[in-house]
Amino acid sequence: MTKVAIIGAGPCGLSTLRSFEQAEKKGEKIPEIVCFDKQEDWGGLWNYSWRTGSDQYGDPVPNSMYRYLWSNGPKECLEFADYSFDEHFGKPIPSFPPREVLYDYILGRVKKGNSKNKVKFSTTVTNVVYNGSNFEVTYRDKKKATSSTDIFDYIVVANGHFSVPFIPEYPGMKAFPGRIMHSHDFRDAEEFRDKNVVVLGSSYSAEDVALQCHKYGAKSVTIAYRHNPMGFKWPKGMKEVFHLDRLEGNKAIFKDGHIQETDAVILCTGYLHHFPFLSEDLKLKTGNRLYPPKLYKGVVWQNNHKLIYLGMQDQFHTFNMFDCQAWFARDVIMGKIKVPDSSEIEKDINKWVSMEKKLENADQMIDFQTEYTKELHTLSDYPKIDFELIRKTFKEWEHHKVENIMTYRNKSFSSPVTGSVGPKHHTDWETAMDDSLKTFLNQPKK
Numbered sequence: 001m002t003k004v005a006i007i008g009a010g011p012c013g014l015s016t017l018r019s020f021e022q023a024e025k026k027g028e029k030i031p032e033i034v035c036f037d038k039q040e041d042w043g044g045l046w047n048y049s050w051r052t053g054s055d056q057y058g059d060p061v062p063n064s065m066y067r068y069l070w071s072n073g074p075k076e077c078l079e080f081a082d083y084s085f086d087e088h089f090g091k092p093i094p095s096f097p098p099r100e101v102l103y104d105y106i107l108g109r110v111k112k113g114n115s116k117n118k119v120k121f122s123t124t125v126t127n128v129v130y131n132g133s134n135f136e137v138t139y140r141d142k143k144k145a146t147s148s149t150d151i152f153d154y155i156v157v158a159n160g161h162f163s164v165p166f167i168p169e170y171p172g173m174k175a176f177p178g179r180i181m182h183s184h185d186f187r188d189a190e191e192f193r194d195k196n197v198v199v200l201g202s203s204y205s206a207e208d209v210a211l212q213c214h215k216y217g218a219k220s221v222t223i224a225y226r227h228n229p230m231g232f233k234w235p236k237g238m239k240e241v242f243h244l245d246r247l248e249g250n251k252a253i254f255k256d257g258h259i260q261e262t263d264a265v266i267l268c269t270g271y272l273h274h275f276p277f278l279s280e281d282l283k284l285k286t287g288n289r290l291y292p293p294k295l296y297k298g299v300v301w302q303n304n305h306k307l308i309y310l311g312m313q314d315q316f317h318t319f320n321m322f323d324c325q326a327w328f329a330r331d332v333i334m335g336k337i338k339v340p341d342s343s344e345i346e347k348d349i350n351k352w353v354s355m356e357k358k359l360e361n362a363d364q365m366i367d368f369q370t371e372y373t374k375e376l377h378t379l380s381d382y383p384k385i386d387f388e389l390i391r392k393t394f395k396e397w398e399h400h401k402v403e404n405i406m407t408y409r410n411k412s413f414s415s416p417v418t419g420s421v422g423p424k425h426h427t428d429w430e431t432a433m434d435d436s437l438k439t440f441l442n443q444p445k446k
């Protein structure tokens with residue numbers, strides 16, 4: 001029997017488990033599956049942890065999410081085609097839920113099946129090598145402190161790529177009297193109440209961490225971009241300046257001449273694709289981009305078609321794109337989809353990579369990833385979902401952010417699965433301090 005190892009039980013690993021479960025429900029004979037996760041429970045980044053640094057076993061903590069994190073995109077854009085928000089919550093809910101609500105939704109789908117008994121928790125995959133015909137996978141049971149090696153025919157790498165921080169150094173950091181941290185270790189904006197905060201970066205973490213600090217009472221927030229500013233209309237107390245030059249004592253000195261007294265520097269400088277468990281010949285080497293190289297259909301490793309990577313792209317689309325990837329990967333593994341010859345693969349990868357190079361703005365990037373996801377969708381029996389509505393929703397969302405970065409999370413969108421419209425939330429995001437599921441779902445009766 002074919003044996004498949006899934007490394008990671010975050011959203012991508014769970015999509016893979018779900019895809020096989022759906023095939024089994026249709027009466028198909030599925031491979032033997034073992035999913036490994038080094039955390040004690042499933043959900044990946046959505047499984048919030050207060051921990052930073054190492055866990056109790058000495059393993060680096062993978063979690064990068066923080067208290068008060070709300071979805072930064074409309075939930076309608078990530079909805080599962082086979083498990084709508086309406087089905088999970090029994091009613092339509094607002095379009096921008098906090099973390100705990102999305103976590104509940106992600107788990108709701110897999111809890112209905114029997115996938116959990118396929119997952120080995122608190123188990124870290126430490127080594128994967130290809131011996132010419134199959135993979136030797138070594139894993140460590142953290143609780144028992146034992147190591148084992150098993151043989152697998154296919155590997156699905158679903159370990160995420162937002163867990164290992166990229167941490168640059170700037171002159172003056174060693175002598176800085178305040179706090180320096182990466183967004184990976186950011187857990188609670190309350191810590192920065194009444195403080196002057198400098199945030200480095202110009203992408204989603206910089207935007208959201210800066211907004212969090214402002215929302216929870218930071219005295220000032222100064223965001224320093226390196227190449228392009230985000231350019232939003234920041235509220236009073238926030239500003240965007242050009243690139244940090246150095247720290248001198250407690251002063252941050254920027255390349256555009258700005259000087260800012262600062263208590264804390266938060267490095268929102270992104271993450272590394274990091275696969276310490278894979279032998280060099282199997283390792284994807286890429287930055288955070290929309291079409292990482294050497295992946296056929298963004299999924300199958302060009303040099304070894306039994307190695308599958310999921311969710312390695314920079315992400316506008318998330319959960320339903322992961323599903324489309326998982327359904328495609330499942331059908332490759334089950335022999336229903338034939339991977340073409342190497343020249344065809346090369347041609348297909350080059351087509352996407354050269355299209356990616358020409359992208360100039362967010363709308364084009366949304367179009368690119370929508371086209372990619374739509375193509376994958378046509379290749380499997382993943383259920384019907386309206387990707388044209390998702391494309392439109394993403395673009396409206398981008399424009400709402402430009403209009404007002406403080407209010408875009410108060411907007412409502414239509415479901416690409418059920419068509420229902422998200423109701424307006426009872427409290428505007430800017431004043432909603434409680435991010436619990438209970439408070440969020442407790443919509444006052446009309």
Ligand SMILES: Cc1cc2nc3c(=O)[nH]c(=O)nc-3n(C[C@H](O)[C@H](O)[C@H](O)COP(=O)(O)OP(=O)(O)OC[C@H]3O[C@@H](n4cnc5c(N)ncnc54)[C@H](O)[C@@H]3O)c2cc1C
Pocket residue numbers: 007008009010011012013036037038039042043044045046062064065066069070071072073078123124125126158159160161162163277310311315317318319
């Ligand atoms: C701060 C932050 C906020 C985000 N907010 C949103 C959002 O609002 N909406 C959205 O759609 N997306 C968001 N994302 C994007 C996020 O990447 C995806 O939603 C999703 O979590 C990716 O799923 P994944 O399964 O690829 O990776 P992860 O969620 O990272 O899961 C990977 C799993 O692999 C396990 N693992 C890693 N290495 C090993 C190993 N060697 N052995 C065993 N197990 C291993 C980890 O323990 C983890 O459980 C956010 C990301 C970050 C960093």
Ligand SMILES: NC(=O)c1ccc[n+]([C@@H]2O[C@H](COP(=O)([O-])OP(=O)(O)OC[C@H]3O[C@@H](n4cnc5c(N)ncnc54)[C@H](OP(=O)(O)O)[C@@H]3O)[C@@H](O)[C@H]2O)c1
Pocket residue numbers: 069070071072073162168183200201202203204205206208209225226227228268269270271288315
């Ligand atoms: N739900 C939420 O609200 C939420 C919150 C946070 C994050 N997220 C998600 O988390 C994921 C990761 O986002 P991310 O912003 O952490 O990573 P990212 O999108 O990869 O962006 C990395 C940023 O780091 C900057 N950078 C890199 N090296 C630098 C240096 N030496 N000095 C200054 N800046 C540097 C880059 O700037 P250049 O452009 O100049 O290279 C870029 O702006 C995304 O999927 C995002 O959606 C979601």
